[in-house]
Each structure stands twice: as structure tokens, then as C-alpha cells.
Amino acid sequence: MNTQHNYLDVLQLDRGRRVPLHRQIYERMRSAIEQRMLQPGDRVASARALASELGVARSTVEAAYQQLTGEGYLVARGQAGTVVSAHLPPPVSHAVGPRTVDRRSRKHSSASPNALPQGTAPPPFQLGTPALDAFPRKLWTRLAARRLRMTSTADMFYGDPCGYGPLRQAIATYLLVSRGIACRPEQVFVTAGYRASLAFVVRTLLKPGERVWTEYPCYPPTRDVLEHAGNRPVAVPVDSEGMLVAHGIRHAPKARMAVVTPSHQAPLGVSLTLPRRLQLLDWASRTNAWIVEDDYDGEYRYSGAPLPALKSLDAHDRVIYAGSFSKTLYPGLALGYLVVPERLIDTCNEAARTWSNGCPQITQATVADFMSVGHFSRHLKKMRLLYARRRAMLVAGLAAAFGEKVRVDLTSGGMHLIARFTSRTGDRELARRAQQAGLNAQPLSGRYAARHSHSDKGLLLGFTNIASAEEAMRLCMRLRDALKG
Ligand SMILES: Cc1ncc(COP(=O)(O)O)c(C=O)c1O
Missing domain, CATH: 3.90.1150.10 (Aspartate Aminotransferase, domain 1)
Incomplete structure (x- = not known):
């Protein structure tokens, strides 16, 4: 059967990993079931057959099957073999969050790691x-444990919806040294990651139907967030110098916003050249448009020093800078931030009070500690x-x-x-x-x-x-x- 052939492909083991083989078989088979490569009622290979296919001991496969049976993914039917349970949880979604669960987001093969089944690397x-x-897990655990121990009754109340003060301060300090951005902590708004940042900006500054330049090709969640908010992305091609600003000006001069990845275009990897940066800033200041700078991995440059951020050239205060801890720490933290122009502070304060940022205070405090004593750099x-x-x-x-x-x-x-x-x-x-x-x-x-x-x-x-x-x-x-x- 075709699905059986597919799942055997997926079961290829990685003997270089430190994860035991029975665990790898368990993880991969569970994932094949959750993604419905194996359907309820499908019969799976016998332990003996699978062991021989994978070149492992039969007991290794039996251990994996036992666990899958214990958790209800498989049902042993004696002579009739082992089958996938008819009572499975709903299929694992490949969408990135509740607001993007629609057909549009599925048509892209999103760069953002889809949620993996529990326990799967x-x-x-x-x-x-x-x-x-x-x-550095040991260090991280120590800092997090210390924070937990220090929790006072005041810390148990709601936190600042704009972000934990010392974290805003630490981010501002870091940005000055590493990305050439001079900002006050009041301009920094902590969010639950890039998509939350973009959604916050779009909800706060745009009206539905307004046009937004996006790079072509681009990071699919950018388009998804814009479309979901009722805005109209305008695809602006990218060449070896980054976004073709002249194309945007020619085809959608009145767009209200541009979303760009200047340091390292996602996914082509080119940097937006200085003339293009200046052209983009000039367009935004002439038309009062906003620029969202998605600086998701600007820190990672392997030849020469990291390029300063576009925001560092923003003499007319049109750039909203979006950073994320997904690449610098880890994505499960779900933490990002915005740096907004001075003139948007009040508007953003009000928006943050309305929606809150949803970021646990304890996580923000741990990141602040990690940054402020130099571990981050x-x-x-x-x-x-x-x-x-x-x-x-x-x-x-x-x-x-x-x-x-x-x-x-x-x-x-x-x-x-x-x-x-x-x-x-x-x-x-x-x-x-x-x-x-x-x-x-x-x-x-x-x-x-x-x-x-x-x-x-x-x-x-x-x-x-x-x-x-x-x-x-x-x-x-x-x-x-x-x-x-
Ligand atoms: C282009 C781009 N922007 C931003 C992000 C970070 O997104 P988040 O903070 O939601 O994890 C990513 C992560 O893959 C990305 O590829």
C-alpha cells in the first residue's frame, strides 16, 4: 500500500543521533500517524518485518510499538496484526497559529517551523x-530558577503590557551596540514574536484594504498576516541588491507600508544595498509610509561585521524595527520586540494596553538577566x-x-x-x-x-x-x- 511505503521512508533512522533507536522509531511512527500518512485502521508492518527493514533488533521495534500501543496510537489485534487506532486526536495542524489556520497559509511551505509532535526533534x-x-541550558536553567525563587507578590500581578522594563532596557542597550540603533526603552515593545509584532503594527497603523509592499519572494507568514488583516500585499521583486524599490514606486506609489528583510533577504540571502536603503527611506518620508524592518537574523554574518540595521539610517523616523529571539535564543520562547519611532509611542502604548502582549513576565525577566550580564553577546x-x-x-x-x-x-x-x-x-x-x-x-x-x-x-x-x-x-x-x- 502506498501509505505504508511512504511511512517506511520516513522511518529511516539517524544512527548519529544520541536518541535511542526505539525512541526514534516511536517518534517517527507517531508523527506519521499524527500527520495521517498512516490512517486509522491501517495495518502496520509486523515487528519482525520492520526490524529487518530497518536493520535493528526485533525487541527495538517491539519497545516502540509497546509505547505507541500504551498511548493509544496503535491497537494490537493478535493474529490480525497491529493497526492504527480508530480513535485518534485530530491531525497535527501545519498552520502556525489560530489566526492563520486557513487554506492560504497551507499553500505555502512555511519557513516557520510547524509545531512538532511532542518529544520530536x-x-x-x-x-x-x-x-x-x-x-547554554545549564546557565539558562540557573537564571530561570533564580528568577522563579525571587518571585515576589508584586511579580505575581499583571506585568506591563508594553514589556518588562529591564528587558526593554536591555534590548535598547543591545541594539545600540550591535545593530547601530539608538532608541529609548520606551520605544521598545515586547511581543510574542515576529508575527505578533507585525499583527500589532498592522492593527495599530493600517486600515483594512490598504496596500503593503512585500518582497517577492518572501517569508510566507508576512503575507499571511497582512492578508488576514484585510490588507493587500503588493509583491515587489528582489534582485541581487535586495528589494527593487523602483518597481514598488512605479506600481504602488501610494502603498502605506513596506515590509523588508534588509540584512539578509528571506529567503534569497542578499543584503539591501545602501542606494536601495536610501531610496526606500526617501519614498517612505515623501509619502508618509511606514517601513517594517524584519531583522530576524541580522546577527549572523560570516564575513565581516554584521551590517547596521536599516533603522540606524532612519533620519525621518519612518522605520519600525522588528527583532525576534527565535533565532538568537530559541523559537519556543515565543518572544520578539518592536522598536517604534518616538511619535508612535503613545499610540503603541494604548494599543498594547488594549491587547496586552501575552508574554510571561518570568520569561522576559530571564531573558533580561541573560542579556544584561553579557551572556547574550x-x-x-x-x-x-x-x-x-x-x-x-x-x-x-x-x-x-x-x-x-x-x-x-x-x-x-x-x-x-x-x-x-x-x-x-x-x-x-x-x-x-x-x-x-x-x-x-x-x-x-x-x-x-x-x-x-x-x-x-x-x-x-x-x-x-x-x-x-x-x-x-x-x-x-x-x-x-x-x-x-
Ligand atoms: C523572515 C523571518 N522573519 C521572522 C522570523 C521570526 O519569526 P518568529 O519571531 O515568529 O519566530 C523568521 C523565522 O523563521 C523568519 O524567517
Whole structure:
């Protein structure tokens, strides 16, 4: 049966991981059930057959089956074999949040990691995920525990909806030193991540129906948030110098806002050049439009120092800067921030009081501690070196596995690379094959809005969680086998 064949592909084990094999089988099979690759009532392979297929001991598969049966995913029917339970929880959603659960968001293969089944690590090549193995967990636990112990009765009341004061201060200090942005803590608004930031800005500053320039290609949640709010994204092409500002001016001069990723365009990786930056700022100041600068991974640049943010050039106060801790700490924190122009402080204070930011005070306090005593800068410095090494390992692995059949776009920074294959098969099909083999490659063409015809092709591959040169090599060989179809 077709689904059985697919789930066997997904069950390929990663012997380099420290996770025991029975646990890997359990996690992957559970995920196959949750994603309905295996349907209620489907019979799964016998423990003996699966053990032989995977080259593991039968007891290893039995241990995984026992756990899945105990949790109600599988039902043992004696002689009739083991089947997927008829009483499953609803399928795991691939949407990113309650406001984006609609068909529009599903048509994109979103860069934002979809919620993974409980206990499942992000799959190889996952985009936009910092090195989870290199996060200083001991230190973090110590700081968080200290914060918990220190909780006073005052801390148990509602926090400031604009953000925890010391965190706003720490962010302002950090931005001045690292991103060249001079701002007061009052301009900093803590949010539950980039999408929450963009939704906050759009709700506060735009009227439904107003037009917004977005990059083409772009980070799909940007369009999703805008469309969900009833605004009209205008796709502005990106070339080797970043967004083609002249195109935006020609086709939608009266747009109310532009959303850009100037440091490292998502997903092409190019930087917005200085002339384009100045042209964009000039358009915004002439037309009173707003610019949202999504600086999601500006810290990660591997040749030369990180580029200053666009906001640092904002003489006319038109730029709203959006930062996120998803790439610098970890996405599960669900923490981001905005830096708004002085003139928007009152408006944003009022909006924040209306909606609240939903960010737990204890998390904000822990991040503030982490930043204010220098751990944050040290961590970023380490990650920059680590990611440069991991990227080189992936490049070497791709060269060994594919030779002349691949060309790699190496830009100055970022957390993923673009691999362009000579194969005539489309990148969506290549990505589908890779995903079936448990490798989360994403098609570049998926980042182009559907109603436009031109799109560039390639596979987006995250490298930040590749722990060694051997692992890179193994993964690239797996990718090569998977892409053959
Ligand atoms: C272009 C872009 N912007 C922002 C983010 C951060 O989003 P969030 O803070 O919602 O995790 C990401 C994460 O993948 C991204 O790729």
C-alpha cells in the first residue's frame, strides 16, 4: 500500500543521533500517524518485518510499538496484526497559529517551523532553527530558577503590557551596540514574536484594504498576516541588491507600508544595498509610509561585521524595527520586540494596553538577566563561529554527494543555504521526495506568491543543527538517494 511505503521512508533512522533507536522509531511512527500518512485502521508492518527493514533488533521495534500501543496510537489485534487506532486526536495542524489556520497559509511551505509532535526533534535541514544542541541550558536553567525563587507578590500581578522594563532596557542597550540603533526603552515593545509584532503594527497603523509592499519572494507568514488583516500585499521583486524599490514606486506609489528583510533577504540571502536603503527611506518620508524592518537574523554574518540595521539610517523616523529571539535564543520562547519611532509611542502604548502582549513576565525577566550580564553577546559570538563551521560542513557534504550536479548560493550570512540542482525535476517535487525521507528541505519556488508566474528554483537547507562533518556527509548522501525518487 502506498501509505505504508511512504511511512517506511520516513522511518529511516539517524544512527548519529544520541536518541535511542526505539525512541526514534516511536517518534517517527507517531508523527506519521499524527500527520495521517498512516490512517486509522491501517495495518502496520509486523515487528519482525520492520526490524529487518530497518536493520535493528526485533525487541527495538517491539519497545516502540509497546509505547505507541500504551498511548493509544496503535491497537494490537493478535493474529490480525497491529493497526492504527480508530480513535485518534485530530491531525497535527501545519498552520502556525489560530489566526492563520486557513487554506492560504497551507499553500505555502512555511519557513516557520510547524509545531512538532511532542518529544520530536526538528528534522534535518529544518529552516530557521538555532543550534539547539549548543544552547547554554545549564546557565539558562540557573537564571530561570533564580528568577522563579525571587518571585515576589508584586511579580505575581499583571506585568506591563508594553514589556518588562529591564528587558526593554536591555534590548535598547543591545541594539545600540550591535545593530547601530539608538532608541529609548520606551520605544521598545515586547511581543510574542515576529508575527505578533507585525499583527500589532498592522492593527495599530493600517486600515483594512490598504496596500503593503512585500518582497517577492518572501517569508510566507508576512503575507499571511497582512492578508488576514484585510490588507493587500503588493509583491515587489528582489534582485541581487535586495528589494527593487523602483518597481514598488512605479506600481504602488501610494502603498502605506513596506515590509523588508534588509540584512539578509528571506529567503534569497542578499543584503539591501545602501542606494536601495536610501531610496526606500526617501519614498517612505515623501509619502508618509511606514517601513517594517524584519531583522530576524541580522546577527549572523560570516564575513565581516554584521551590517547596521536599516533603522540606524532612519533620519525621518519612518522605520519600525522588528527583532525576534527565535533565532538568537530559541523559537519556543515565543518572544520578539518592536522598536517604534518616538511619535508612535503613545499610540503603541494604548494599543498594547488594549491587547496586552501575552508574554510571561518570568520569561522576559530571564531573558533580561541573560542579556544584561553579557551572556547574550557571548552566545551570539559563539553561534556565529559555529554556524560558519556548520555551513562549511554542509557545503562540503553537498559537493561530495552531488559533485557538479549542485550549485550552492553562499551569501554573507543567515541560517540556511540554497542548493540548486541541475536535475530537471521541479524543486517542489525534489522537496517532497526529501521530506518523505524525513529531510525537511523546502522548495524555493514555494516562497513566491502563487498568482505570479516567475519563480526561482532550488532547495532551502538549514545547516545550524548539523553537529559534525560526518553527519553532514551522511545527510547529504541521504538527500542524494531521496532525490533520485
Ligand atoms: C523572515 C523571518 N522573519 C521572522 C522570523 C521570526 O519569526 P518568529 O519571531 O515568529 O519566530 C523568521 C523565522 O523563521 C523568519 O524567517
